[in-house]
């Protein structure tokens with residue numbers, strides 16, 4: 057793996073494949089010693105803002121690392137976290153680095169939506185989302201590009217959740233809360249145009265919503281917008297709820313516990 061001294065050539069070194077190069081984020085693939093490959097996700101930090109920010113908020117890479125570790129502990133299929141670090145290096149300046157294991161042979165779900173037939177059943181994805189919510193995690197960016205699909209030689213497609221940049225861990229399961237509803241709205245909004253409404257309704261039932269909750273969520277979708285100011289407000293609300301929930305919760309090591317299973321009620325969003 058790339059030692060920090062060589063980060064100047066991030067993404068462009070031997071054996072490395074660049075996935076994304078934007079001002080704020082650089083993502084590349086590189087080989088691991090065990091034959092697998094690592095996804096290296098580097099955030100560049102803004103110098104004036106971030107030294108202040110680090111006193112109030114944890115590092116973004118650290119937060120993603122902790123949420124992914126929490127999901128692994130709860131058996132939720134995701135991008136397996138390997139390490140995180142931060143530092144200062146030319147030409148990037150201040151950076152944070154998150155290293156996860158590549159899901160071999162996987163494709164982001166958004167690339168599979170257009171050609172009909174590539175992925176026909178999203179029921180396992182909705183059940184995976186329920187497991188994530190039962191573990192107390194809200195994703196905050198449930199878009200098809202943040203879900204990977206792999207195709208095992210035998211069996212049905214497998215789903216993996218990635219990109220926890222806007223996620224929060226709550227001390228209890230969140231199914232039935234506004235935060236879980238935000239994730240479901242984000243997901244169904246983006247996949248809804250690719251599948252018949254009845255199938256989306258059936259998948260929401262597989263998640264665990266009862267009939268009235270499904271209908272309520274589908275009605276809410278008609279005026280839902282996943283981007284813009286409303287998305288910022290929803291994230292701010294989620295962050296606030298998570299902070300309050302953490303203050304209220306009795307301190308329990310590692311495991312946040314989980315609400316009992318069963319169909320969650322619809323939340324008023």
Ligand SMILES: Nc1ncnc2c1ncn2[C@@H]1O[C@H](COP(=O)(O)OP(=O)(O)OP(=O)(O)O)[C@@H](O)[C@H]1O
Pocket residue numbers: 075076081083095097134135136156157158159160162164201202204218219220221
């Ligand atoms: N564990 C993984 N295995 C395979 N590919 C991955 C993995 N993690 C990320 N990728 C690839 O990198 C892309 C971007 O990853 P990620 O969503 O974490 O970054 P991002 O900066 O949020 O990108 P975007 O803004 O496009 O969502 C994914 O769409 C996927 O193609």
Ligand SMILES: [Mg+2]
Pocket residue numbers: 201202219
């Ligand atoms: Mg993403």
